[in-house]
Amino acid sequence: MALNSLTQMKAVNAAPSLAVKWHSRVVTMALLLTGLFLLAAFATTIGTVQIPFSSTISIILDKLPFIHIDQTWSDAAQTIITQIRLPRVILAGAVGIALSVAGATYQGLFRNPLADPYLIGVAQGAALGAAIGFILPITFHNVAFSIIPVFAALGAILTVFVVYSIAKVGTSIPVTTLILGGVAVGSLLMALVNFIITISGDKIHGIVFWMMGSFSSSQWSDVEIALPIILLGSGFIFLFARSLNIIQLGEDQAKQLGVDIEKMKVMLLAAATIITAAAVSFVGIIGFVGIIIPHAIRLIWGADYRFLLPFSALVGAIFLIGADIVSRSVGASEIPIGIITALCGAPFFMYLLRKRTKVLF
Numbered sequence: 001m002a003l004n005s006l007t008q009m010k011a012v013n014a015a016p017s018l019a020v021k022w023h024s025r026v027v028t029m030a031l032l033l034t035g036l037f038l039l040a041a042f043a044t045t046i047g048t049v050q051i052p053f054s055s056t057i058s059i060i061l062d063k064l065p066f067i068h069i070d071q072t073w074s075d076a077a078q079t080i081i082t083q084i085r086l087p088r089v090i091l092a093g094a095v096g097i098a099l100s101v102a103g104a105t106y107q108g109l110f111r112n113p114l115a116d117p118y119l120i121g122v123a124q125g126a127a128l129g130a131a132i133g134f135i136l137p138i139t140f141h142n143v144a145f146s147i148i149p150v151f152a153a154l155g156a157i158l159t160v161f162v163v164y165s166i167a168k169v170g171t172s173i174p175v176t177t178l179i180l181g182g183v184a185v186g187s188l189l190m191a192l193v194n195f196i197i198t199i200s201g202d203k204i205h206g207i208v209f210w211m212m213g214s215f216s217s218s219q220w221s222d223v224e225i226a227l228p229i230i231l232l233g234s235g236f237i238f239l240f241a242r243s244l245n246i247i248q249l250g251e252d253q254a255k256q257l258g259v260d261i262e263k264m265k266v267m268l269l270a271a272a273t274i275i276t277a278a279a280v281s282f283v284g285i286i287g288f289v290g291i292i293i294p295h296a297i298r299l300i301w302g303a304d305y306r307f308l309l310p311f312s313a314l315v316g317a318i319f320l321i322g323a324d325i326v327s328r329s330v331g332a333s334e335i336p337i338g339i340i341t342a343l344c345g346a347p348f349f350m351y352l353l354r355k356r357t358k359v360l361f
Contacts, residue, residue, distance in 0.1 A: 025307050032314040036321075040093060043321050044085040046329055051077050060086070088218040091226065091282065092324045092337075093317035095215075096289060098230045098279035100316025102272040103290025104297075104309055105237050108244040109268055110175050113298065114349075116290040117276040120182030120269075121159040123287075124189035126280045129155020130210050131196040134203045148210070149222070149281040156277035159185060164269065173265050213284035213338035215324050222282045233275035234313060240268055241305040248303065286320070286338050288345020293319060296348075 045056045055073045059081045062069040071078075102117035110119070118124070133151035163185050167178040197207055243264055247254045251261050280286070293316045297308055323340045 025301065025311075028301070029307075029310060029314065032311070032318065036093070036314055036318050039318055039321055040089050043089045043092075043325050044081050046325055047080070047085060049077075049080055051081065056081055083220070087220045087223050088215045088324070089321060090223050091218045092215050092321045094223070094227045094230045095279040095283055095286065096293075096316035096318070096320030097234055097313040098226075098275040098316075099286065099289040099320075100293040100312040101234045101237055101309055102276045104294035104305070104312045105244070105268050105272040106290070107294055108247065108305060109265060110179065111248060113295045114291065116288070117272065118186075118285075118287070118290070120163045120178060120273075121186040121189065122156045122273060122276045123280065123285045124186040124193070125159025126152040126156040126277065127193045127211055127285060128159075128189045128196075129153070130281075130284070131193050131200070131207050134207050134210070135196060135200050149225075153277045153281035155189075156280065157273060159189060160269065160273045164266075172262055209336065210284040211338075212336035213286040213341075214334070214336050215283055215327075216334055218283070226278045226282055229278040230275045233271045233278070234309075236271050237268060237275075238309050240264060241309055244268075244305040244309075245303075284336075284338065286341055288341050288349060289316060289320060292345045292348045 041057055041060060042053065044060070045051050045053050051073075055077060058069050059073060059078050061067050062071070063082065099117055103115070106115040106117060106119055107113055109115075129151035130148050132155070133146075133148040136147070163178065163181045164173070166181040166185070167173055169177065193207075193211075197204055200207055243254075243259050246257055246259050247261065247264070249257075254261055276290075294308065294312045297311045297315060301307055301311055320337070320341075323344070324337055327335045327337045327340050
């Protein structure tokens with residue numbers, strides 16, 4: 001009787017704190033969403049042609065359905081905002097969502113905070129596909145996109161399929177074998193990429209620049225293809241938030257709690273690979289986003305995947321839009337976005353390694 005009363009008292013005392021935690025996280029999410037929209041609007045004002053922030057907001061709002069604003073801006077400003085800067089900003093946000101959500105997913109599946117979206121060969125496969133696309137004398141006619149993103153996406157997806165086939169043992173997929181298979185296949189593919197670079201002649205600049213990542217050639221056709229894939233894939237991953245929480249207890253305990261581990265691995269690996277491929281195929285390889293964003297969220301707001309995934313998506317979008325602003329504002333010419341993210345991510349990655357070393361030893 002006394003034990004039941006004590007349990008009830010603990011539950012009553014815990015309920016308000018749980019409600020406060022949920023409330024604070026929801027408020028934080030709303031603030032992040034507001035910050036994302038404001039930063040995106042600000043990013044569209046940055047460029048060689050200065051356009052006032054108020055005019056930018058008016059142009060964007062005027063394009064929304066059921067909203068009409070009397071035009072006080074020039075047609076040239078409207079073209080710059082809607083056809084050049086806005087698709088670039090939206091694509092940067094979408095790529096940030098994809099890499100952050102995929103990174104959080106891999107870290108949850110592998111139970112390793114150092115995992116990232118490129119761990120099992122996605123980046124290397126995309127690089128090889130893009131390199132092949134650059135050197136082949138093939139072009140698509142009467143379509144809005146080039147052959148490079150198609151080859152990059154196919155290379156990324158096929159690479160993961162090969163790694164998965166190598167790692168699969170019966171009906172199970174050992175995580176260690178999957179990672180080792182990704183490392184081996186990735187090394188082989190990068191050797192092929194380097195070989196193609198050496199024989200590419202005047203195409204070498206395009207291949208190397210693509211591998212460093214850039215949003216400079218972003219257009220609406222890229223957004224129309226990548227954004228739905230990224231949003232649908234990320235939404236699908238969000239459905240597994242509870243299962244990702246459970247798997248952190250260990251695969252054996254997760255199985256006892258009714259989680260189909262192997263089926264979940266296949267579905268989440270497929271979803272994370274597809275959204276990563278959709279991201280890198282249009283903008284090239286952008287490193288460290290999938291490591292630093294989910295881990296920073298975990299340090300600040302905890303490891304509950306019901307919040308970790310949406311927080312990672314919002315902060316990832318904010319981070320990459322901000323990094324893109326820096327990439328086109330710092331130097332006389334645009335700096336590849338991969339350099340900016342590496343300068344931010346490499347020190348954080350070394351911090352994580354050092355922290356884990358202290359824990360282990």
